[in-house]
Each structure stands twice: as C-alpha cells, then as structure tokens.
Amino acid sequence: MNTPNFFKLNKPKTKRESLKIELPFEAEFLNAYNFYSEQNYFYFDQLKDSDFKEELWFLIKELRKTNAQKTPFVTPSNINFTFKRIQKFNPILSKIDLFKTKRIKEKNAKERYIANNLLNEVKDESEAITLANFNAITNIKKEHIKKPISFELLNEMYKDIALNKDYRLRRENEHSSIKDNLGETIYHTAPDSSFIQNELSKFIDFANKNTTFHPIIKAIIMYFWIAYTRPYTKANNELARNVFYFSVFKDNYDIFPYLPLWSLIRDNRDQYLISFVRTTQDNADLTYFIDFFLDQINMSLNTFIHDLKKENKKTETAREVQSRMGLNIRQFGLLQFFYLNPDKKTSIDAFQKQNKVSRRTASEDLNLLVKRKFLRIKRIKNRFFYYPIFENIEKTLKAL
Incomplete structure (x- = not known):
C-alpha cells in the first residue's frame, strides 16, 4: 500500500x-x-x-x-490562531441575525433534517447514523444547553453520536489525520493527545465565556478546534458539528437544523480541505476557514429561503384552488393524498385523528366528498370506509 x-x-x-x-x-x-x-x-x-x-x-x-483578533488557541509550535472580521462577513452575519428572532415552525422537523443531512455512508448504516445525529441535536437543544460545557458534557455529547461503538479519547501514540476521499493525500495531521489535554481547558473556558466575537464566528472556531485536534478515535467531524450546534443554540440561533449546511459542506469537500490547510499552513490564520464556513451558511440560507417561498406559494395556490372548489383545507388535502395514493382508504376515525377535529366535523367533511362524487363508501363488517373515485379526483385536479 x-x-x-x-x-x-x-x-x-x-x-x-x-x-x-x-x-x-x-x-x-x-x-x-x-x-x-x-x-x-x-x-x-x-x-x-x-x-x-x-x-x-x-x-x-x-x-x-493589523486588527487581527487573537483566539486563545495555539498550534503545537505555539503560534496563536487569529482571524480578521473582513468586510465580506458583515452582510452574511447580518442575514443570519435576521433569523435569530424568528421562530421556525416546522411540522416535519425530523424529515427535513434527514433530507438535508443524509450522510454518505453504507445504506444499512446511514439511517441509524442520521437518526442518532437527529436525536443528538434534540438532546443538545432540550438538555445540554442548560449546562455550561465541560469535559463531562463533551463526553456525553460524544456518546450521543458514537452508536455504542468502541470510540474513545485518543491515547498517546494514537494518531489521527484528515485525508482525501481516496486516502491518497493527507491534508492535516492532528496534534498528539498530550497537547490536546493541555488545550482542552482553554476550549472549555472559551465555550463558556462571553467573547467579543460574533456568536456565529465563535461557533465556527469551536467547530474548527474539534476538527483540528481530533480528540477522539472516530466521529470527530460529527462531534465538531454538534459543538457548533451547542454554541449557536446557546445564542438562540434555532434555524441551523433546517438548513442543508452539512450536505453543502460535503459537496464542497475540496474547498473545505483547502480552507483548512490554508489556516493550518499560513500562520494559523482562521480567516480562511471562517470565510469558507460562512459561504456555506450563506448558500444554505439562500436555499432555505427559496424553498420556503416555494412552499408558501404552493400553500397560497392550494388555498385558492380549494376555495374555488368549495372545499376546506382538510378535504383538499385528502384529495391530493388519494391522487398520489389511489389504492388507499380512510375512515371517520382515521380522518378525525389525522386532522384533530371532532367526529362530527370529520363525518361532515367526508360525506360532502361522497356527495361531490370524489369518494365512495364501503361497509366492511361493522365499519364504514371511504375509497377514492380516482377518475373524478384526477379529472378535477388536472383541470385546475
């Protein structure tokens, strides 16, 4: 080899x-x-x-x-990591700040997260890994951010993503590096574990301290420190991501799980590696890495805003259509469902539970659709089921 x-x-x-x-x-x-x-x-x-x-x-x-800002972190050769808040960063940070005060209402939070963040793993492991990551982020949001970060909490966050595998802190003479996808080129070799242990207290102080840095820049620096030191035997990138989430959640930036940020970073891995190398090989200048990371956040925000506008437009169109048809949103939604799933059926109980309405309202909704010849009723034993009349649904929806 x-x-x-x-x-x-x-x-x-x-x-x-x-x-x-x-x-x-x-x-x-x-x-x-x-x-x-x-x-x-x-x-x-x-x-x-x-x-x-x-x-x-x-x-x-x-x-x-001039005006470069020092971080508390150093390289093994004792060079301080520094960065400049350049003009390019300001509009991106301002855009992110706009979402700090907006509550994101997302009914399908898990589905959106999984769609945005599926990992490029073997098929039979990817779903378990993605679900573990989602649950880990939920734990951060609901439990971990109530506490200051500590070595114990870092280990707890790590266990959330380790999937009960034998992952642990690196020991002396255990090495870790960042390579290209083929394993042919090393872009970074992590410092020895003894160096990491000495620097860990700085990381914990930095994480818990109110700095003059913008909160997003602080979170990116925390991500970088984990990715740079690679303190554990495996899953350091996942831990770096969750440390980033911990930091942004602490400062009430709730939007990040809904962004396709990590899939963008994976798609732009070559740029990620180059920004990492420029930071580590050009006098520990973190500006390169922060610049790359903010670019990915900006692109993921643009995608999110675009998708949100499309969804809002679809909702408005659906409301106009259902109004013209004389149907409410529950009835129109059921017709759309049956158009895509013509072999399915429903009942008053199922429709009531799905839409969280009274039994009487569910019955009235379904019987109106029967009257309009979109559904037919079939009795099976002592229960009544509603089946789609597909040709009528198809003809009506296609004519809209």
Whole structure:
C-alpha cells in the first residue's frame, strides 16, 4: 500500500527578508488589498500573476496583521490562531441575525433534517447514523444547553453520536489525520493527545465565556478546534458539528437544523480541505476557514429561503384552488393524498385523528366528498370506509 502524500501549500520562493516593504501603502495597493483581503480572502496562489506578485503578497500579509483578533488557541509550535472580521462577513452575519428572532415552525422537523443531512455512508448504516445525529441535536437543544460545557458534557455529547461503538479519547501514540476521499493525500495531521489535554481547558473556558466575537464566528472556531485536534478515535467531524450546534443554540440561533449546511459542506469537500490547510499552513490564520464556513451558511440560507417561498406559494395556490372548489383545507388535502395514493382508504376515525377535529366535523367533511362524487363508501363488517373515485379526483385536479 502506497504511503499517502502530505499536501503542502504553494508558497512564495523569495524570502520575506529579501524584499523591501515600503510604507505608507499606495492607493493602487490599497485597492488590491481591499479586493484580496476584504471583499474576498485569498491566499498567495490566488493572486493575479505579475512581476510584483510576491512583494504584493508580503504587503498584504503585513496589513492583515493589523486588527487581527487573537483566539486563545495555539498550534503545537505555539503560534496563536487569529482571524480578521473582513468586510465580506458583515452582510452574511447580518442575514443570519435576521433569523435569530424568528421562530421556525416546522411540522416535519425530523424529515427535513434527514433530507438535508443524509450522510454518505453504507445504506444499512446511514439511517441509524442520521437518526442518532437527529436525536443528538434534540438532546443538545432540550438538555445540554442548560449546562455550561465541560469535559463531562463533551463526553456525553460524544456518546450521543458514537452508536455504542468502541470510540474513545485518543491515547498517546494514537494518531489521527484528515485525508482525501481516496486516502491518497493527507491534508492535516492532528496534534498528539498530550497537547490536546493541555488545550482542552482553554476550549472549555472559551465555550463558556462571553467573547467579543460574533456568536456565529465563535461557533465556527469551536467547530474548527474539534476538527483540528481530533480528540477522539472516530466521529470527530460529527462531534465538531454538534459543538457548533451547542454554541449557536446557546445564542438562540434555532434555524441551523433546517438548513442543508452539512450536505453543502460535503459537496464542497475540496474547498473545505483547502480552507483548512490554508489556516493550518499560513500562520494559523482562521480567516480562511471562517470565510469558507460562512459561504456555506450563506448558500444554505439562500436555499432555505427559496424553498420556503416555494412552499408558501404552493400553500397560497392550494388555498385558492380549494376555495374555488368549495372545499376546506382538510378535504383538499385528502384529495391530493388519494391522487398520489389511489389504492388507499380512510375512515371517520382515521380522518378525525389525522386532522384533530371532532367526529362530527370529520363525518361532515367526508360525506360532502361522497356527495361531490370524489369518494365512495364501503361497509366492511361493522365499519364504514371511504375509497377514492380516482377518475373524478384526477379529472378535477388536472383541470385546475
């Protein structure tokens, strides 16, 4: 078996010390800086080729250091992880904040979560994993956020997703890494377990502390720390995701389980890996990873808003149609169900339970549909069942 290659960033060939960096910065450079470091956050290999590319890069790096915010976390070589809240982040964070005050009413929360977050696992395991993840998120929302985060709570959250398998904290000389899907390239090797144990208290303090960072940026940093240190033998990405949920739920951002965020991140795994590497190999600059993560949140929010508008439009159309037909929403819903399931039947008891109405109302609804020749009644022993007259339902719905 071939040994995987370790991915390394393309870096400038010229040493920083050999270039003359002149201040103050000229207007042309400031425009370039604004494009490369405020409207976007580019790495050296994304800069436009020119005779001054390397000099421009070092000037950009100098200016990026100003106003960079320190996190409490360090690399094994004691370099502080830092980030800049660039201009690009502000409209995305403002959009997310709009949903902080909105309560999401979702009847099919579990189904929407599962549809948005099915994992690319073997078929017979995927449903169990997805259900375990859903239950874990429910536990976070209902129970875990009532407590401050601690080592014990972290272990409890981990057990929620470990599916009773022999997953545990890594021991000394047990290594963990992030590879591509084929296992041919290593993008990150996690620090030793002894380093993680020393840093864990910082993580717990950071999680429980009110920082000056925007809550979403704080949650992304918490996600990154778990993904970077990989403290457990397996399922570190799932734990990182749930730590992210813990943090956003603490700050009342309830929308995230309804977003297709994690499926987007999976679909853009190459970008995820590159943003991770740029952070770890370019002076622990978390801005790269935060930039990627906020882009995925922004896209998932756009998808959610688009889907919500479509659903609202469908609901409005359905109401107009049922009004023209002289039916209520329960009756119209039943016709739609029978159109898709012509071999099914219903009863007064079933219809009453499904719609949470009185028996009398259920009976009146069904008998009107019989009168309009959409349903027929059939007696089986001592019970009456209602069957669709499919050709009439089909003809009516297709004519709308």
